[in-house]
Amino acid sequence: MKKVVLFLGLISFSMQAQTKMIAFKSHSGNAADFSNSVFKDIFDVNDANFGVAPERRVINSKLDTVIFIDEHKSVIVTSEFCREFHTNDTTDWKPGKDTLIDNPVFIISNLDSIKSNLKKDYYFRNNIDSVVFLKYDAKKKTYKNITPKKEKLKTKKTKENRNSNATIFGFLLISGAVGFFGIRKKK
Numbered sequence: 001m002k003k004v005v006l007f008l009g010l011i012s013f014s015m016q017a018q019t020k021m022i023a024f025k026s027h028s029g030n031a032a033d034f035s036n037s038v039f040k041d042i043f044d045v046n047d048a049n050f051g052v053a054p055e056r057r058v059i060n061s062k063l064d065t066v067i068f069i070d071e072h073k074s075v076i077v078t079s080e081f082c083r084e085f086h087t088n089d090t091t092d093w094k095p096g097k098d099t100l101i102d103n104p105v106f107i108i109s110n111l112d113s114i115k116s117n118l119k120k121d122y123y124f125r126n127n128i129d130s131v132v133f134l135k136y137d138a139k140k141k142t143y144k145n146i147t148p149k150k151e152k153l154k155t156k157k158t159k160e161n162r163n164s165n166a167t168i169f170g171f172l173l174i175s176g177a178v179g180f181f182g183i184r185k186k187k
Helices: 002-014 020-026 031-039 111-121 159-186
Strands: 057-068 073-084 091-101 132-137 142-146
Touching: none
Parallel strands: 057 132
Antiparallel strands: 057 073, 073 091, 132 142
């Protein structure tokens, strides 16, 4: 037990919770000498925050455009929005492009699956339906806008639909009658 207390005491004395500026001044350092050490980067003071609390920021990424170069390569263009937590002011911050090679999400063959994967697994700030999808034509050096093919769904009322509706209606009618007569018998 004595060894554990001694060990913890030695560890607590070896840990110092002061910045290099405070340590420099506490050892009778001159302010002019400290500024020289800062300019010569002797103490790595430029990386110190001198006890300033970090500002809390909320960072959201926005997907602007997806450009398909070929079957294996695509480029995503994103904008990151950064705003301080306590304000509603939003500013554009660090827009960027990223080239994706053989990424399983961005395969040009099925645009609907790309959109559903982006909605389900990725947390972009904007609506995925507003993202622009482009196909690059290397021969003409132009971009072509890609839109998902919308299939018209034909709703035909079959016998199964009619029978299932009749079954549900019959079940509700019977359960209502049983409930009504059950309440009548109790009175």
